[in-house]
Amino acid sequence: MRVFLTGASGWIGSAVVPDLLASGHHVVGLARSASSASALTSIGATAHPGSLDDLDSLRAGAAQSDGVIHLAYRHDLVFSGEATLAAESDLLAIEALGSALEGSDRPFVVATGLGGLPVGRVATEKDEASVERAGGQRAAAAKVTLGFADQRVRSAVVRLPPSVHGSGDTGF
Template identity: 55%
Template sequence: MRVFVTGASGWIGSAVVPELIDAGHRVVGLARSEASAAALTAAGADVVRGTVDDLGVLRDTAAASDGVIHLAFKHDIAFTGDFQGAAEADRRAVDAFGDVLAGTHRPLVIASGVAGLTTGRVTTERDMPTIDGSPTSIRATTSQAALALAARGVRASVVRLSPTCHGEGDHGFLATLVATARAHGVSGYLGDGTNRWPAVHRLDAARLFRLALDKAPAGSVLHGVAEEGVTIRDIAEVIGRHLDVPVTSVDPADAAGHFSWLSGFLALDVTASHTLTSELLDWRPTHPGLLEDLDKGHYFTAPAA
């Protein structure tokens, strides 16, 4: 299968590409820079130059492909205050793919997240997002629009990822927590630290995207969740042990000053399961869990970039 992958050189995409190639697929990756193009070529993928805003490129490449995995998201502007702009660009891209793939019954797999779907209970694949008009709900409407493409003859599925997709080379949430602990000389958590994050190793997540491409039925919601919830205090304790710094509670009133942009995410209490996903696709996470991965030490070999 010729597979078009956006975000192919990103954190998840750079694991999805070799997963697809090892399974016998030919990959065409979207690259917005020379460095991304070089990385994709080195991984054995073909390259098309462009960004998620180049809708003509997206349409043409999708039309010439047997399936699409859409991972690109404008995190650079999302984390600097324009989440709405990033979410709107994502929606335009998914709509462009839907127009091209309608009636072909080819697969379209998009990435989303499990955070914020429910409170007070374990989130399952049957839970749907609340659409309330907020900027963050725009991305939820995109996942709903993707699922609705099943009625237009697209084998569309949504992979909802854990807040923490960990592994060696990660520069996301966990790496930011490590960098924050270094900077402040303490490994912090909010309140009593009992709030939780689901987690998945990026290599397990990559395998799930490949399985979704290969065989997920149209309209499937899948959970890239290996662990239902790991407490933030447990995470802080591993970080404190490796950095040899105290582990301490941070008053929620001081969260923004201590954790910066990460403070809102640290306040979340999210649990999610992958039971239905495993039953549907026989997906069984096999790589280290979050705390075990942290204990391997690679998050602490150098300051996070």
């Protein structure tokens, strides 16, 4: 299976890519820099030049894949006080990726956080993130992702806690 990943050389992607390769998949990772491209090719993946803001590149990568995993997020914007812009960028990327898969029955997996879920009790897969609570913009992106199921895209959202990041990541 040819899998297109955003965030392929990031914290989560650096764990997902080797697992996909070990399982025999062809991994194509979005690479926004020469160092990201080098990191991907050095482990046997293919680098796809572009960024989350290059919607044409995202569409092309998704269109040429058997499935898409979206792990990237503009944390640089979050840490500079522009969380709204980061969420808007994420939503546009999800819309571009999902639209390239419409009608294909191909898988589309999006990683997101736990923001917007109920507080004070254990959350389950039946809980929907609320746009009105903290993390609401990410909740909206999750709803858009799942909405692609109506367009014959096998969509899934994986909610991850901040602890998925490793030591050395000063943002979490």
